Amino acid sequence: MKLPRVVFVTGAASGIGRSVAMRLASEGCAVVVADTDVANGEATCASITSAGGSAICQEVDVRDRESIRSAADEATRRFGGITGLVNCAGLVTMTSLDDLTEEEWDLVVDVNLKGTWLATQEVARDIAATGGGSVVNISTVEAEVVVSSTGHCQVHYNASKGGVKMLTKALAVELAGASIRVNAVAPGPIATNFVSLEGITAPETLEKLKDRLLIPRIGEPEDIASAVSFLLSDQSSWITGVHLPVDGGWLTR
Numbered sequence: 457m458k459l460p461r462v463v464f465v466t467g468a469a470s471g472i473g474r475s476v477a478m479r480l481a482s483e484g485c486a487v488v489v490a491d492t493d494v495a496n497g498e499a500t501c502a503s504i505t506s507a508g509g510s511a512i513c514q515e516v517d518v519r520d521r522e523s524i525r526s527a528a529d530e531a532t533r534r535f536g537g538i539t540g541l542v543n544c545a546g547l548v549t550m551t552s553l554d555d556l557t558e559e560e561w562d563l564v565v566d567v568n569l570k571g572t573w574l575a576t577q578e579v580a581r582d583i584a585a586t587g588g589g590s591v592v593n594i595s596t597v598e599a600e601v602v603v604s605s606t607g608h609c610q611v612h613y614n615a616s617k618g619g620v621k622m623l624t625k626a627l628a629v630e631l632a633g634a635s636i637r638v639n640a641v642a643p644g645p646i647a648t649n650f651v652s653l654e655g656i657t658a659p660e661t662l663e664k665l666k667d668r669l670l671i672p673r674i675g676e677p678e679d680i681a682s683a684v685s686f687l688l689s690d691q692s693s694w695i696t697g698v699h700l701p702v703d704g705g706w707l708t709r
């Protein structure tokens with residue numbers, strides 16, 4: 457299996473992004489850990505380099521074009537170009553429709569949707585310059601269905617990730633001519649700090665969710681990392697524009 461040589465991973469300081477970065481590095485990729493959280497980004501890099509891999513940490517806010525550009529330029533200086541991108545940076549606030557403010561709407565939509573567009577617009581130029589490659593966006597099952605496990609849904613989060621699903625298809629069309637494939641992975645519930653690690657791994661949570669899960673466990677970040685690795689690699693060379701659920705069967709019924 458052949459993977460892109462240099463992969464830019466946003467949100468790689470924590471959770472799914474960190475697991476993706478570690479997995480890709482263990483498979484021989486050089487990784488750009490791009491996150492607002494530099495302390496934890498450096499920790500991801502330290503784990504990669506101490507295992508013999510290659511990584512640099514760059515302070516990137518996906519809402520800020522300049523920070524993306526500067527990190528991409530640094531990656532090109534250090535590794536000679538970029539051949540893959542994983543858009544994993546994301547957040548949610550657990551606010552109901554009634555209480556949702558414009559600031560929260562803007563924050564969640566800007567990081568999850570605008571950030572995915574901005575990072576892809578910038579980094580796709582570098583990928584095109586190396587002759588093509590692959591982009592993977594991290595979406596969610598909540599781009600397809602409303603979950604509302606807390607008793608209310610997060611309309612801003614659903615809207616942002618529904619946007620990521622369609623953005624993935626539009627980018628696949630736009631970037632096909634540059635030999636860049638664009639796909640998305642849509643995780644079900646994964647054990648990370650996204651909302652609360654303690655909450656998602658509590659036995660009551662699995663009890664509440666297990667009707668939806670054909671495979672009755674909470675997902676691990678590594679479940680998502682293996683799908684990302686596949687979609688970045690030449691094993692998926694005839695796949696573009698898909699929104700692949702990795703969800704223990706959540707979306708099946």
Ligand SMILES: NC(=O)c1ccc[n+]([C@@H]2O[C@H](COP(=O)([O-])OP(=O)(O)OC[C@H]3O[C@@H](n4cnc5c(N)ncnc54)[C@H](O)[C@@H]3O)[C@@H](O)[C@H]2O)c1
Pocket residue numbers: 466467468469470471472473490491492493516517518519544545546547567571594595596597642643644645646647648649650651
């Ligand atoms: N954990 C889940 O259950 C779950 C389910 C479906 C989808 N997802 C998606 O997976 C992605 C990763 O989530 P996670 O579970 O690993 O959460 P996480 O909180 O552990 O990681 C998110 C990372 O994104 C970074 N980030 C936030 N805003 C940023 C910005 N403006 N610029 C750059 N980096 C920024 C954070 O610093 C953090 O390192 C998100 O897009 C999320 O929507 C998570």
